[in-house]
Amino acid sequence: MADQPEKLYAVLRESWSDDQFIRLTLSKLRKGREAATRVTIRPVTIGGKAQLSFVSQFPTKDITKNYPFAEAEKRIVGLLKDTYLIANLFTTEKQIILELRRNGKATLRTQASKITDDLPARSHDRKKKDWIADKRFLVELGILNSSGNVKKDKGDKYRQIKKFVEIVDGLVRQQPALKDRKPLRIVDMGAGKGYLTFALYDYFTHTLDRPVEITGVELREALIKKGNDIARSLGYKGLNYESGFIQEYKLPETDILLALHACDTATDDAIYKGINAKAELIICAPCCHKQIRRAITGSEDLQPILQHGILLERQAEIITDTIRALLLETQGYKTKVFEFISTEHTGKNLMIVGQRHDRPVATEKLLEQIAAIKKRFGIERHYLEGLLES
Ligand SMILES: C[S@@+](CC[C@H](N)C(=O)[O-])C[C@H]1O[C@@H](n2cnc3c(N)ncnc32)[C@H](O)[C@@H]1O
Known part of the structure; x- marks a missing residue:
């Protein structure tokens, strides 16, 4: 025996x-x-x-x-x-x-x-793709407990992280110019605790065996230190967090520009930098929409909508993000706007994706559409328009 x-x-x-x-x-x-x-x-x-x-x-x-x-x-x-x-x-x-x-x-x-x-x-052999290979970073970031199980209150975040990796994977595969790009250069503006940057690093490095350089730009020094400490302790070479203010950050050559839940016009600043850097993909999940909310004046017939705070809020979101998508199109990007995780998990779930292409652009028509929307809501200027005209 x-x-x-x-x-x-x-x-x-x-x-x-x-x-x-x-x-x-x-x-x-x-x-x-x-x-x-x-x-x-x-x-x-x-x-x-x-x-x-x-x-x-x-x-x-x-x-x-x-x-x-x-x-x-x-x-x-x-x-x-x-x-x-x-x-x-x-x-x-x-x-x-x-x-x-x-x-x-x-x-x-x-x-x-x-x-x-x-x-x-x-x-590799699970029926349903897991999207995360090395789960140690999730333990370090407090999503999994030390036994490797999802903490009770972190289920939504965990699903969001996996969904995000799945979306980026699909977008990268659709972008011909990124097929052979080595290393893939990703910059995340307003990276916060770095959940999503860690997850992308893990996916490209460990699952796809594809070299990546990922930089998280963040204001808060404590988060930068923590992100870098975890990345170093796990041996994640090529993942770095840098101190920076989105508006002033000198974006290096970048293939994928991320801005997830960056406040108000910080999303526009990030989009603008991504356009200037000719990023192949610009992926953002807007946060609040104060600029357009304040700029909407609207005519008499719109007052029933504009008098209710929550309706004005939603109207501002729709206008802000519609104009962002149209402006991205004027700059040679095909856009997609969709919910990236169900509203049951988070309210801030809208994603705008710009996919760079080299086809002719009907700029005039797009600018007319933007002008018509602005006119209808009494808006003088969208912040991103100002940046693009500067
Ligand atoms: C709501 S959190 C989102 C974090 C992460 N992107 C995510 O979606 O999980 C926004 C982060 O952006 C940072 N931030 C806000 N404004 C910024 C700016 N102008 N420049 C750099 N970072 C900024 C904040 O400190 C915060 O950590």
Whole structure:
């Protein structure tokens, strides 16, 4: 009969090949051993290949190393022989706890798995694409807990992140000029905590094995430091956060310009910089629409709409974003405007996408349409128009 560690290794192999492996932790150092207090091993997809990621926890830092399964298994056997006394294996079906004693004896306990809400991160052979290969950044950013499960109040954010990666993936595939662009240069204006920039970095680097350089531009120093610290600790070369004010930021050569939930006219400033940089894709999710809200005067017949704050608000949103889309078209971009996540998850869910093309543009007709809208609502100028005319 196989001994207790062998039984654990057999379940490890089986759960790996059936894509049921969630994680394995090794803990309780053998006497006299100086090593990481704990090693957590999880599946990741690196360059399209399923591997095991070993995160070794030391008092002041974590060290991560990834190995193909066969090598990982050898390391696990070695670590249990020489360094650790407890192994805790979680699969989608069960949890197995192996306790080794100093006298050489061992016990093995099996219980039903309590982990139900998040399956392993091996996107390559999952029926539904997961969009995220290396979930460690989600743990660092507080979306997943340390066991790799989505925190109770972070489900919406998690879905939003995955949806966003899915959208960008589709847009990049539709843009012929981006097909062979290496590295793909992405700038995120007003990156905030960096959820979306981390997710794009992970997707292009680990799932597509495609070089990217991603810069998050942000005002708040604490967020820049945190983003850079996490990126460095995970070894994410090519992902950087920079201090900058969108309006003054000198945009380098950029393939994809992002501005998600940048306030009011900061979205226009970002779009304008993207146009000037000839970005192939300009992707923005506008936030508030104060400029046009204040600029709407409207004639007598529009008063029933304009007298109600919420209706004026929605009217301002529609006008602001319609004119943004038309102005993008005057600059040689095909535009799409759509809801990128259902309103049930967030109110700020409108996305404007500009896809650069080299076809002739019916500029005059577009400018006439803009003029007619402005006239109807008594608007003198849209902020983005001013930028483009300057
Ligand atoms: C609402 S958050 C959105 C964060 C992220 N883009 C997202 O959608 O999850 C807006 C972020 O933009 C930053 N921000 C606002 N105005 C800015 C400006 N003019 N220049 C640079 N960053 C700005 C804020 O500090 C904040 O972190």
